[in-house]
Amino acid sequence: MIQGAEPGYPATVFDDFRLDRVTVGDVSVRFRHGGAGPPVVLLHGHPRTHTTWHAVAPRLAREHTVVLPDLRGYGGSTLPTDRPGHTQSSKREMAGDVVRLMAHLGHDRFAVVGHDRGSLVAFRTAMDHPEAVTHLVIMDGLPVVEHLERTDVTFARAWWHWWFLGQTDKPAERVINADPDAWYETPGPEVIGAGNHADLWAALRNPAVVHGMCEDYRAGLRVDREHEEADRAAGRQVECPMLLLESEHDDLDLHGDPAKIWAPWLVRPLRHRVVDSGHHQAEERPVEVADAIGDFLRTAVR
Incomplete structure (x- = not known):
């Protein structure tokens, strides 16, 4: 493993966190880790990197060992060669990365938190590796199949990027890489933190990362749905x-009450909390998010 900043990915402010890289399976994962106590892994969403957690992670690290990887294909983590059906970017493969990374660090049981696309990876980790996951926190996410079975004109209009990034006839990479600064709109460094902003934009201007993000969505419309359909049919x-954790000023409730949609997927009753935030909760309301996660990890008994 290595320590320190990597070329092309500016250092960010993570006091007492170590920046490392390790090969797990067929990918090289860039990650940070710090703190002490029961382990928790935080998984970012699209189009962010692990630095989106820069204001949440230090707060959780007061009581927990906190691990923050870049998902495969995102940020500084690699993506293997494309496979038929985009299976190299399935959430099952990404969940395997998480379990192997945590095992490498000596953690065979851990909590997992996921936001946006990271919520799909967190969900898959809990489904495929129930012996490893002690607690699951989903931030602004539903199972893919629940979205797709409810697709209508309202969903397609609001979440059109799913179809754009996920199609293959005219790859989205050509459009995005032609002018990533025009394609992606993010808050400035004064809002999301200078280090986080720099790390994010280093990734967004990297064609390999853009391809990795598109492959994530392509897998979501295909193999990830198949895995969830199989889970449901088997009663898992x-x-x-x-x-x-649902953002008050986002649209997770586009299909109705997200708590009711999640209920059939859970053995235990769901804890549900609305955060006074837009979509990027960890950047907009880090104290509230860290407090909510910390309280859940302390009080929810496996």
Whole structure:
């Protein structure tokens, strides 16, 4: 493993966190880790990197060992060669990365938190590895199949990027890489933190990362749905306690009450909390998010 900043990815302010890289399976994962106590892994969403957690992670590290990887294909983590059906970017493969990374660090049981696309990876980790996941926190996410089975003109209009990034006839990479600064709109460094902003934009201007993000969505419309359909048919459910953090000023409720949509997937009753935030909760309301996660991890008994 290595320590320190990597070329092309500016250092960010993570006091007492170590920046490392390790090969797990067929990918090289860039990650940070710090703190002490029961382990928790934080998984970012699209188009962010692990630095989106820069204001949440230090607060959780007061009581927990906190691990923050870049998902495969995102940020500084690699993506293997494309496979038929985009299976190299399935959430099952990403969940395997998480479990192997945590095992490498000596953690065979851990809590997992996921936001946006990271919520799909967190969900898959809990479904595929119930013996490893002690607690599950989902931030602004639903199972893919629940979205796709409810697709209508309202969903397609609001979440059109799913279809744009996920199609293959005219790859989205050509459009995005032609002018990533025009394609992606993010808050400035004064809002999301200078280090986080720099790290994010280093990734967004990297064609390999853009391809990795598109492959994530392509897998979501295909193999990830198949995995969830198989889970549902077999009656598999999340066994550990789960907390849903829903942004008050986003549209997770586009299909109705997200708590009711999640209920059939869970063995235990859902904990549900609304955060006074837009979509990027960790950047907009880090104290509230860290407090909610910390309270859940302390009080929800496996």
